[in-house]
Amino acid sequence: MPTILITGANGGLGLEFTRQYAADGWRVIACVRDPAKASALKALGGSVEIRTLDVADFAAIDALAADLKGTAIDVLLLNAGLNPQLDAPLAEEADYDAWSDVFRVNTMAPLRMAVAFRDHVAASTRKIVAAISSGGATVSQAKGGNYVYRSSKAALNQCMKGLSKEYAGRGLTIVMLAPGWVRTRMGGPKATFSPEESVTKVRTVIAGLSAEDSGRFINNDGSDCPW
Numbered sequence: 001m002p003t004i005l006i007t008g009a010n011g012g013l014g015l016e017f018t019r020q021y022a023a024d025g026w027r028v029i030a031c032v033r034d035p036a037k038a039s040a041l042k043a044l045g046g047s048v049e050i051r052t053l054d055v056a057d058f059a060a061i062d063a064l065a066a067d068l069k070g071t072a073i074d075v076l077l078l079n080a081g082l083n084p085q086l087d088a089p090l091a092e093e094a095d096y097d098a099w100s101d102v103f104r105v106n107t108m109a110p111l112r113m114a115v116a117f118r119d120h121v122a123a124s125t126r127k128i129v130a131a132i133s134s135g136g137a138t139v140s141q142a143k144g145g146n147y148v149y150r151s152s153k154a155a156l157n158q159c160m161k162g163l164s165k166e167y168a169g170r171g172l173t174i175v176m177l178a179p180g181w182v183r184t185r186m187g188g189p190k191a192t193f194s195p196e197e198s199v200t201k202v203r204t205v206i207a208g209l210s211a212e213d214s215g216r217f218i219n220n221d222g223s224d225c226p227w
Helices: 012-023 058-067 096-116 118-122 147-166 195-207
Strands: 003-007 027-032 048-052 075-078 128-132 173-178 217-219
Touching: 003 012, 012 027, 012 195, 058 096, 075 096, 096 118, 096 128, 096 147, 128 147, 147 173, 173 195
Parallel strands: 003 027, 003 075, 027 048, 075 128, 128 173, 173 217
Antiparallel strands: none
């Protein structure tokens, strides 16, 4: 049975990733900040193992990695994310006070997770680290607005791309994934894809990854997302 660890598994894409992978017979280690509030996650049952993890707590990340020592993780799915300004404000309205919190969750935490769980992933068959990024992180197509979130995801891409080079000798495949505009709390009701559609597409991309893909920034259709 392959194993996937998913952060931010209690809602949106994370919950749908958990549902689909569990339905396909994977062991899913579903990480959430507050399991007491994870009623939808608990309802999935099956091979879902719920773990408490606030990714903003780096000591907690290290503790979970230590607790799971010896567990081979085929896919480390870095999904947890934060966007405190869902209305995508312009520069004059950027929430400077929230920026550091967003960077801690969206940029620093995925890097800390990848480092803490590198040996778990290296011990697996698939050896994949997949970070959920955003098409909004694309610098070449920047449109203005939503500076806090978009800059944190652009920085995430920089970190993961660098790590793909640093960890090349470990045999890991490290990628950034743009799931598309999805109808979640973050994406809103007018978005293009349902969570089911987006996750199905992204899972197809993950299933087809090879070592040669490490360092890529990939759309949900498998094409390269521009930097």
